[in-house]
Amino acid sequence: MSTIDYGIDLGTTNSAIAVLRGVDTEVVKNNDDRDTTPSAVWIDRRDRLYVGRVARERAEVDPANTSLEFKLRMGTADTMTRFAASGRELSAEQLSAEVLKSLRGDVQQRHGVDLTAAVITVPAAFDLSACEATGRAGTLAGFAGxxxxxxxxxxxxxxxxxxxxxxxxxxxxxxxxTFDAAVVQIRDGEFTVLTHRGDNYLGGKLIDWQIVETLLLPELRREFGLDDVRRGNPRWAAVVGQLKLAAEAAKIRLSRVDVAEIFVEIDLGTGQREEFSYDLRRADVERLTEPYVVRSVNLCRKALAEANLTPGDIGKVLLVGGPTLSPYVRERLKDGLDIEVDHSQDPLTVVARGAAIFAGTQRRPSAAGPVGPGTLTVALEYSPIGPDTDPLIVGRLSGAGEGYRVEVVNPDAQPAWRSGQVPVGADGIFSLQVVAERGRRNTYRIEVVAADGTAVPVSPDSFDYTVGAVETSPLLTNSIGVGLDGNTTEWVLNRGTPLPAHGRVRLRTTVEVRRATGGGMIRIPLLEGEHPRANRNRRVGILELVAHQLPSDVPEGSEVQVRIDIDPSRLITARAYVPLLDEEFEEVVALRSETVETVAELRAAVDGELQRLAQVRERQQKTSSPVAEIALFRIDSENLEADLAGLLAAAEGDPDAAATCGRRLLDLRAAIDEVEDALEWPEQARDAEGLADEATRLAARVGDEHDQRRIDEAVAGSKSAIEAGDARLLTMYTEEIRQLAVAILDRSGQLDVLIFHDLESRRADFVDQALGTSLLSDGRMAIATGNRQALHNINVRLRGLLPVPPPPPDPFSTVRTG
Structure with a gap:
């Protein structure tokens, strides 16, 4: 087996592993004879570690020593998970590694294979830091690739x-x-992902928590008089954990029945276990599911819009993931998207099966052993899977000389197929085409003869090829950039860029770094997202150059060139080059997704955004902007306010709730930004039109032909932006018009006059009134005599009389655009 062939779906709640057999896939069953293994880890008081069903069952009675759903913390800067009885602490990637080890063990038991490589799937919406953490988990699990x-x-x-x-x-x-929506196209046997939208914090577990918090806990409080039982209260962690697992199981049963009974025995702290039962109705679950389905449908629509497609352009919706087993989800998807829904594949194992197919295109890490005397070695260049039925095979025979010939034979073909002998070049290179049959894996034997016709042994002596669809270059799912001072973003690689890819950006430092004293640091935040405001994107890493790394001081304003490389697995490397030092620094990026540090900070941030939301609602009532109304409806239909309130209440004792709350906060901020942009658009468009008229008149009055042409081009661009309703583009053209107008005024001598009159209007703020009065008198004289230089100097002195407080420090970045 020269290809990897094994694929793993490392899931939030369940994981699975499958293998490619010809053109079919086989899911490898675990010790429980099941296709999926719960992504759960339990460590008992004797420090014995368990993975899978046993661990998931122990979560009900021993939550302090059990960990679930740790995939959502991959690549984050959160604390370790502590197992109380043993005292052990494990990170999310270490916990994921234990699940991967369990899946490796299943392969060893079922197939007798010591698996050293496997394809591992990740959500398309995963941050770069989460992808890197997944790769590290594979290494910890013993995989070489x-x-x-x-x-x-x-x-x-x-x-x-x-x-x-x-x-x-x-x-x-x-x-x-997690949730992913991707538009995929198959053309001439090749897959292409046209566009993608996703959310790392949208999945079935949110519905489970809604059942617990909205239905079960209120009933528990009423029945037993427990006012303080809630998610996030450490005292009731075991009880809430039991209800969460019971809710999940009941929700799954509701795929087939209308009512599912929840029955648990819980410890209420009285020394006795009490029975708690609740009839969970499908209608109630559907009501709680609705906001999450709406959010997912909105993301699907965004994906279609970005690809310039309508539902009519899509053949069908492919269902993936356990929650899609719900009849309600399927019906809502059909209604919300008006596209045929295909659920012909098992949604629980379809990702693992697809990963196995992709694994058939990936060669195993080289582990060539010794060959016998007189045996030639052959290296082949070809794709093990491809759409062609007559692929070209190129190879090199090490040690072959003039007169050697190669022939490829497929003995299983009907009739047996032979390529005929082809000559080997002096450099050992040969090429030939083979004939492949669809619907099976074609195995070809390699035969080599010397110049005298003697057969020569070769290693390897065979290779495989399968006719099937393959993926073209995967696309970057989120833009990658760096955060700059002023809360702006400089994008390095744009969303949709084919991978592998690299990008470079030139920046300027905003602090001095002194090597001798160890003072200062070049600190560049690495961002993932699409928003022009840096703090609306996810900060997934920090690129740092500290003083002791540098051979000499780096003054403020020095150039730093940053290069970012991303491979097809979305693993990233970064280099920083400082021209002043003529030195490049490699691997200086520390990837980790950063979240709000404390619940208090999170609460303050949420309160601030809710106040902003109330303000834009009030403005909308006065303005009645239809675009703003649509954006507000989206906030309401996705239940963002109530969602945030529930997550915030649970965040005190639940790190997952805090992480989810942080992500939802970003969603709300971006949504409110959209409302604000819509409300400000009419005024922005009017201001832009007014500026364009003034600049056009100014260029005609005192500008030259070059000025008039540039103004006309910028004005035409602003009109196009207004017609397209593009606020960002309009801002860019408006700023260009303003800069051109200022340049014309400066050359004509009118700029200093305008500045003087502005300063004159602020005379009451002068810190020295006597000096200000004298300078204003001198300025009027300079204007009357046309002395431009004198007026400019007076303006500088007048500006110094204004009480200008120092600007607040900007800790977001130590660089600006270069």
Missing amino acids: TPLLQEPTAAAFAYGFQRENDARWLVYDLGGG
């Missing part, structure tokens, strides 16, 4: 591997903790 594959692409492989016709699909992947 772990190519990463996006989950929607894996699902598309499973659905369309042997498809011969062109198609365009929407992958709807709603898992236990």
